[in-house]
Amino acid sequence: MNKLKKSLALIATLAIASSAFVACGDDSSSSSTADAGSSSTAESSAEGGDSSTGEEGGESSTADTPVERPDNKVASTDDKLTVLCWTGDDLNNMFKVFADNNDKGYTTDNLVFEKVGGGGEEARDQYPTYFNSGKDVDLFVLEADWIKDYIDKDDLTAPLTDLGFAEADFDNGYEYVKKIGTNDAGVIKGSSWQATPGGYVYRTDIAEEVFGAKTPEEFQQYVDNWEVFTESAAKVKEQKNMAMVDTLGGLWQVWSYKRTSAWADDSYNLVIDDYCKEYADLAKEYYDKGYVTKAEQWKTWDKAVQNGETMGIFQCTWCFGKNGTLSSLEGNTKTEDDATEWTVDGPFGSNWAFTQGPSGWAWGGSWLALSPKANSGEIAHDFVEFFTINAETMRKYAEYSGDFVNSPAAMKAIVDAGTNKNAYIGGQDQYGIFYEAAANIKMDNVTRYDSVLKKYFSDNISKYVQGAYSSTDEAIDGFKKDVKANVPDLAVS
Amino acid sequence: MSYAKYGYIFILPFFVIYFIFMLYPLVDTFIVSFKGNGLGPGVIARHESQRDWVGLASYKNILYKSGANHEQFLDSLKNTVIIWVGNFLPQISLSLLLAVWFTDMRVKMPGKGFFKVVMYLPNIITAASVAALFYTLFGGEYGVLNTIIDPKNASLWLGPADVWRARILVMFIQIWMWFGNTMIMLMSGIQGINESLFEAAEIDGANSSQTFWRITFPLLKTIMVYTLLTSMIGGLQMFDIPFMLSGNNNGHVNNEYIKTVACFIYEKFKGTENDMMYGVAGAASVILFFITSILGALVFYVQRDKDAIEKNRKRKEAMKEAKRRAKGGGFSI
Structure with a gap:
């Protein structure tokens, strides 16, 4: 009897243990999605066929x-x-x-x-x-x-x-x-x-104080490429104890458009090149030396800006719009009806201007x-x-x-x-810079693994700068491991 | 006409529910673990899809040293064990202490019932609310403590580089949530011990610690084994608190040091188009099942009642002996 009780208890235990599986759903739902979807495609294309024959669609295609x-x-x-x-x-x-x-x-x-x-x-x-x-x-x-x-x-x-x-x-x-x-x-x-091309929004008061630059055109030479940008960052840090970039997320967004080769080659190998190391080093340098604040993109970035922790923000086209991110800064309000009359009364008033920055990029x-x-x-x-x-x-x-x-x-x-004046950047026309930048955006090396790969890469870089890895190589190894474990299509060498 | 069929009708709902929601997923998990990794419909997969049989590939992926997910799985298993041990030992000690105090007739504490209720309360709150509460205190951007320690660094606590703070936080939450429950269980165990034993001990002049170690503790063994077992099973499957504290909407846990096996499984299962891994998730579930079963069996084996087994054996031997004698005696009636 005792034995029976024990084995019953054991079975009960196993039954409880087996509840571990309940959360692991089955794959049937996705296949049913496929069924439902394909049948509806068939339906709609059948409908389409009807209407095109009804309206003698054949004729227009032969017309010259x-x-x-x-x-x-x-x-x-x-x-x-x-x-x-x-x-x-x-x-x-x-x-x-x-x-x-x-x-x-x-x-x-x-x-x-x-x-x-x-x-x-x-x-x-x-x-x-x-x-x-x-x-x-x-x-x-x-x-x-x-x-x-x-x-x-x-x-x-x-x-x-x-x-x-x-x-x-x-x-x-x-x-x-x-x-x-x-x-x-x-x-x-x-x-x-x-x-959605992007650029660099910066504080004009700081630009004038540190660099003596009065216009965006003058200031552009201090941020024209990444070497100069880093030098300027050092200057700003030294003289004003401020960061140059608002968040690591922003820095990464700009850099993600700098990659010249595809993340995966034609035979489905993960491509790790100098670019990865370059960005890892730069991110680490910026984070350690305080060239970038520790705020999070779209979460605490506005506080960092409002507290005067940063001299500039990487912003793109939709940041300037009626409901754009700049409108969420304290004091910047949008009016419901008249789109061109925003009031700007933030901690720095209208001390903002806009320039292209170190490299061309876009955001989503x-x-x-x-x-x-x-x-x-x-x-x-x-x-x-x-x-x-x-x-x-x-x-x-x-x-x-x-x-x-x-x-x-x-x-x-x-x-x-020449009628566009954006209130957030002191009445400057952001479109002129965007118009030039947009023409240069290239999307030549897109693979369908990009979003996943970029996510793993930037995750590992943030881990690296926050101290989870001790060297660039370790960070890149971490990235490789993640890809190997999670993207079965790609080979990692 | 038999009344027995009504009995079957009455227990039918349980079995129906059990077969649909427990047994079928259980069996299906085994099936899934032998199939390929997931890819949404319509895309030409470079790897086997969730509809193809791949044999033991997913198990090799996890168990072999060369497997892509080997390290991740071991790390998550390590985290699970660390967090479970770190929460179980303090929890059982605390619960035991409180249970003994609350049941000791000599302790005259006003408002015992009130304290019991208060201590049990955290267990009533859902894990999601508890996690939300602690996230508000320790979490990222608006976490109270992060704001006090370093307002400019949102990812200090629970950030990706935070090893022990994050783990200890999870352990603490688990202790806080479960010590009341364990305490009630142990109290019922203690109350089940014959009162006269305690009285006898008192008359013989035993002090509290002697009473505890010689009477309460040995007689509480059964209930302790039960607590250990349920806690172990729960601990190995721990998911809600770590995930709610640190998980993101891609199914990943940002802080890798509190990523438990269940979180690993969910991460593999969820994924986006290019990193859903149903096969690996299934295989990891099955492996976890066997780990749990083996540990459970081990606990039973170690804690088995040796005296009773010995007695049983002796009784059987005596019976055999008696039979032999009876036969040897040559009496036949």
């Missing part, structure tokens, strides 16, 4: 026009455009501009914003669940870092040409933006309303993608055209929101007009 546009294959059974995103900051501005400036009589009632997730990465995880819920979805917003998770999958995104665009229509925008929105098979699945950006389940084809077409193709309407949006739109023509028009 300069730009051949296919018919809009997406059904137009719903006059409400539903756009999914994790934030309404951009979309609400876009809806307002679209409702005010379209010639087809759409109002804000035709536009629905659905919030999915609390941030970009949450949205990435939650979109598929939303798609499977059967709720309405026409367009949704993707971020540069994980856009490839979506555009390579035909069950999640449909080609934008399905809306009746020709591929050449997207050539009006920046090339790098188009490249990011194009999938491995060469199909355009994402188009952005913005380009958002892309519009078309869901295979879309049923508002007409308005979706108009919306995408309004914000990502038509230079005239894009210019209107830029003027309203302060964003930098994905149209060199529109931006050039604004720069040439």
